[in-house]
């Protein structure tokens with residue numbers, strides 16, 4: 409008993425230091441999840457500080473995006489760029505993705521599998537027009553991590569898919585991007601977003617405050633770990649429009665701030681796939697410096713972590729979310 413209390417106390421400085429990082433787990437970090445501290449405004453203070461710093465970095469990086477793109481991102485929380493890549497790069501990317509045969513990982517969530525291969529070097533990663541927009545929306549002049557990704561809806565016999573519930577990813581602005589390799593209809597698991605839900609309005613802050621008080625004990629494990637699920641009726645309460653599924657043509661880039669309410673759309677058939685290049689930039693929201701020096705290194709670190717996760721899962725040491733997958737995407741959902 410005394411030893412457990414001692415161990416807990418020894419970890420306290422780490423839990424406190426985590427306040428100035430991306431850490432968001434209300435159930436495992438007793439400081440982040442502390443009811444009294446959140447009542448005093450701890451969570452809301454982190455949200456506000458992260459948004460203030462993001463606004464500053466965005467301002468410094470504003471030459472990377474056009475006026476229209478900046479306006480759309482500020483208004484809606486996402487930007488859609490059609491015909492994003494030059495045709496020759498897009499065709500090469502599509503060919504390389506469809507014929508990929510190498511190291512890949514997959515994550516099971518409900519009835520859906522997300523299949524991914526880390527891209528370490530490809531012309532798509534050096535395309536200026538798309539890359540600049542992603543960097544602006546991330547608030548960081550550093551290349552995001554790129555993956556070839558296939559969403560395999562309905563491939564598992566489990567109930568539901570937690571990514572199809574409206575949610576936020578974290579407490580701070582964060583960039584995710586999808587470059588679609590094929591047309592996506594609104595009822596083929598399309599990326600779905602509530603326009604304007606990324607804005608830090610008084611109503612949104614109140615929602616964040618209320619959620620922070622209960623999050624540590626939330627029955628939904630995703631919410632308890634800081635990725636709040638959005639209950640029915642919340643959009644109406646916050647004065648927001650209904651979620652909008654983005655039907656897009658192949659070679660469309662969608663860049664979003666996933667602090668906004670979003671989810672994976674439903675599919676009209678049980679088994680359906682969606683093929684894309686996925687990019688993500690998850691950086692310390694409290695670091696005001698908008699450039700980085702880890703370009704490329706993050707990709708390798710992440711790949712090493714995935715390999716370690718697989719090894720630990722095989723030996724039974726720890727269970728990883730991402731496990732070794734078949735080396736190529738599925739050809740046909742049917």
Ligand SMILES: [Fe+2]
Pocket residue numbers: 575576577666670
């Ligand atoms: Fe998400």
